[in-house]
Amino acid sequence: MAEHTQLIDAINIRTAVRAYDDEPIDDDTARQLEMALQPINLLGDLNIQLVRDQPKVFAEANASGHLTNAANYLAIVGPANDEEAKERAGFYAERMVLTATLRGLGTLWVAGSWDKAEAAKHCRVTSGQELYLGVVIGHPKNHLDYQAKSYEELCEAQRTHRATKTYEQFTATMSDEGREAAPDWFKSGVEAAMKAPSAMNRQPITFSYNPADDTAAAHIDQSAEDEHHAFNDMGIAKLHFQIGAGQGQWAWGDGGLFIHK
Structure with missing residues (x-):
């Protein structure tokens, strides 16, 4: 692996x-x-x-x-x-x-x-x-x-190959102050999730950070209207977040928490 x-x-x-x-x-x-x-x-x-x-x-x-x-x-x-x-x-x-x-x-x-x-x-x-x-x-x-392409060329192709929701859209339930105060591991996790595919290209997942217990949560964005594939897309996004954040583990489900280790 x-x-x-x-x-x-x-x-x-x-x-x-x-x-x-x-x-x-x-x-x-x-x-x-x-x-x-x-x-x-x-x-x-x-x-x-x-x-x-x-x-x-x-x-x-x-x-x-x-x-x-x-x-x-x-x-x-x-x-x-x-x-x-x-x-x-x-x-x-x-x-x-x-x-x-x-x-x-x-x-x-x-x-x-x-x-x-x-x-x-x-x-x-x-x-x-x-x-x-x-x-x-x-x-x-x-x-x-x-x-034959370099890693840098492939990264640029990834960055420009399709539109993605913004960091603010991926953290829609958070305030500007909350986003700014969130730890680097959370920001890196969201940035990795922004690069995740989704079955209908709707990226129907949002993330939030809770400073009280230093956890992140993932939620299905109902406004994306992707009821058929939302849980599949949540799993994809959670994996990308986990890799981007580094060490840690998710709980399954809508609203499941990520414990950073």
């Missing part, structure tokens, strides 16, 4: 990749990804799976130009009708996304840009489980040129 500083690097360079080379994921890379999935599934009580060479799943999106050469995906499978499991799925699947980023692979969370019924045919969904979402994975278009 990647070290903490490498995960920070992955957050700083990860972008939503929609265009892929048609070069397949080779067996050795697939084996390494599947080995990384084993502890993630165990920790999260999930059943995330790597599925390769199924372009039919993305036929419509590829044909329209929304995606290019999408054919491989992570099937995010977990317990059915379980909001906490959906949050864990976001947290741990994004951990896998960052691992893939460090291996030079491109990724994209998908909720609507795939044929979910077709995707379900190529993964294992047992009784009591459901397929939540998917993550496209593969070699970015012109991936050799991509791999």
Whole structure:
């Protein structure tokens, strides 16, 4: 598993990749990804799976130009009708996304840009489980040129590739004085969460800091109107926050607290 500083690097360079080379994921890379999935599934009580060479799943999106050469995906499978499991799925699947980023692979969370019924045919969904979402994975278009870019160039591409909510929007429940007085670990956590993907690109999560007990809290922003994927997005954002903040741990759930250690 990647070290903490490498995960920070992955957050700083990860972008939503929609265009892929048609070069397949080779067996050795697939084996390494599947080995990384084993502890993630165990920790999260999930059943995330790597599925390769199924372009039919993305036929419509590829044909329209929304995606290019999408054919491989992570099937995010977990317990059915379980909001906490959906949050864990976001947290741990994004951990896998960052691992893939460090291996030079491109990724994209998908909720609507795939044929979910077709995707379900190529993964294992047992009784009591459901397929939540998917993550496209593969070699970015012109991936050799991509791999030749410097870390600074990749960071700039991340910074400019899409609009993001502001720090003030991510801490909407806090006063200006509260934001200013918050510790550096909280500010770093929010800044990392600002770089997190979300299933519908709505970033429906806010964070707050409580100086009375030195904790942070994460909340679903109901105004974002993303009731279908909000818990998944909360898990993704919590992971980014945790990596950015450094040592510490979240409690699951809307309003769950982060204890900085």
